[in-house]
Amino acid sequence: MTNIAISGAAGRMGQRLVALGHEDPDLSVVAGIDAPASPSLGKDLGVLVHTGAIGIPLTDHLPESCAPDAIIDFSVPAAMRNIIEVARTRRIPLVIGTTGLVPEDQTLIDNAAKEIPVLYASNFSLVVNVLNLLSAKAAQLLGPDYDIEIVEAHHRFKKDAPSGTALTLAQHICDATDRDFEQDVVLQRHGDDCQRQPNEITVQAIRIGDHPGEHTAYFATLGERLELKHVSTSRDSYVLGALRAAKWLRDKPAGRYDMRSVLGLDD
The missing domain is CATH 3.30.360.10 (Dihydrodipicolinate Reductase; domain 2)
Structure with missing residues (x-):
């Protein structure tokens, strides 16, 4: 079982990550994070994504008591910069699918990858x-x-x-x-x-x-x-790829990875 936290959980991709992650027998959604201004803060994640209550509220930070095996970030660049520091400090593998990143963000990813496994992809399909x-x-x-x-x-x-x-x-x-x-x-x-x-x-x-x-x-x-x-006919193709990446990344050593490695396409 891989325990995952979702950053950007109230967004379009985030909600599908919560829903499909909850349905996956090999995954457990243990945290959902979104912006402090989100009107959905405090809501049960399962209620938010219409799958039924799962006992996990949407929060604006990763609780100190929560120790996921991986974080999946589909938020916005400013939030990604925060969650990458959280992941680095707490030594949590990080999957990043946030778009709109600038070159300085890629440098942040490179630096974090010296300490934790980080997988960035512009597309997880x-x-x-x-x-x-x-x-x-x-x-x-x-x-x-x-x-x-x-x-x-x-x-x-x-x-x-x-x-x-x-x-x-x-x-x-x-x-x-x-x-x-x-x-x-x-x-x-x-x-x-x-x-x-x-x-x-x-x-x-x-x-x-x-x-x-x-x-x-x-x-x-x-x-x-x-x-x-x-x-693409559904965002679920991207979501399933990101969930697969989180499972793959959890036991990897520090380094920067991409979907080519996950899918065995390096050769």
Whole structure:
């Protein structure tokens, strides 16, 4: 049995983590954390996610008496910075799925990973992680004559753009083809002179309705194109991946990990 605490438990992803974590016979949800201003503070987590009372209230911090085997953080960057310090101080493995992180946050993760196991992923879906590998391989095989575009779509409430998943996909392609991410990845296209540049990868974002997520990598030259696409029909695919990551991480030594390791995709 793996005891888990959920940071960001009142959010969309957090509620599904609580619900599916409670249903998993190998997991026990022992704490749920959210912002001090959350109107749901004090509510039973099970009541909050409509699965029935489980005797665990939503709090604004990890109780001192609670010692989870892992924390899963799907909150906001400011809250993530706090929970990473809590995890480091109390030596608790940490799974991070919070989006919108800045380079300084990645440094925080690197520093924490010197003391505890930390697993960060921009996307916990098995299919997305396979998409990263396939897209990198396609870019290698097709070569520089093929234009590369990445288009992602999410719901109207998503704050960051482009998605972390789209940027990670672009990074995988850059790594596989010796491109420079900072120089070759373009995050928008507009104006009177937008002709493609050599090695350019453009990432574009769409925000519509309640779309749970879609990412497409296009590889095209004159006369043909290849499209590699992941379509999410439910956030549960991400939630199940994060829960799987927490189980995997609990006994690992200090270090920084990702979903490639969890899914055995390193080779």
